Amino acid sequence: MPAAIACVDAVATGFDFDITWRHREWGSDFYRAHGRMMPVDGIDQLATGDATLLGAVGAPDIPDDVTLWGLLIPIRREFDQYVNLRPVRILPGVRSPLSGVEQLDIVVVRENVEGEYSEIGGRVYRGRPEEAAIQESVFTVAGVRRIAEYAAAQAMTRRGHLISATKSNGIIHTMPLWDDVVAQVATGTPGLTLEKVLIDALAARLVLKPHTVDVIVASNLFGDILSDLVAAVAGSIGVAPSANLNPPRKHYVG
Secondary structure, eight states, X not given: OHHHHHHHHHHXXXXXXXXXXXXXXXXXXXXXXXXXXXXXTHHHHHHTSSOOOOOOOOOTTSOHHHHIIIIIHHHXXXXXXXXXXXXXXXOTTOOOXXXXXXXXXXXXXXXXXXXXXXXXXXEESTXXXXXXXXEOOBOOHHHHHHHHHHHHHHHHTTTSEEEEEEOTXXXXXXXHHHHHHHHHHHHTSTTOEEEEEEHHHHHHHHHHOGGGOOEEEEOHHHHHHHHHHHHHHTTOTTSOOXXXXXXXXXXXXX
């Protein structure tokens, strides 16, 4: 975190604005001491600020679902941060593990609050041979439209080319809905070229022909995986920035 804070301070100096830091020692140590990742009023505390700089969270002795659902996901959802923006470039001094890839400039726009990462579902018959788990995905027209609109706007500031990650040949309800809404947004965006690509083919393309990709829009799960894949192609998932955004800055906290 000190290095990240120093970078933000440098940006503030360069663009002539001030930052007042309010440090919150939340995370794995807080969990070990209190049995939760942040205080009960943690979201309300964050709501009094303008933005949150969040470092890496997790520890080998704490289950990943605890660290994720106890801190990062509540922040995303309570503040309706429906955009996860992952711009990826090869930074000076970093080499891609792929031969011949010396430059890279890809933006992954991931839907961030619905999709495959829902709380709907459960487990039954625990500990018995017939134990089962059900996990539901939630795709809304409004949710898909707003992430597609954001991605289309990003694409129009660049090459005007947008790739939509899908799997509508196998996931026959949610993904066709995704395809339909993204296509409607693309049709309403003059000058935008939309390319629908199946997720498995897109993963291969990012390794074999990464320079043919500019802006990707993807569901929560697909975007999560693809953004790390693109970062790895650029040399390291540890140096790719990530922003959780609520573009209209409207939420229901406070």
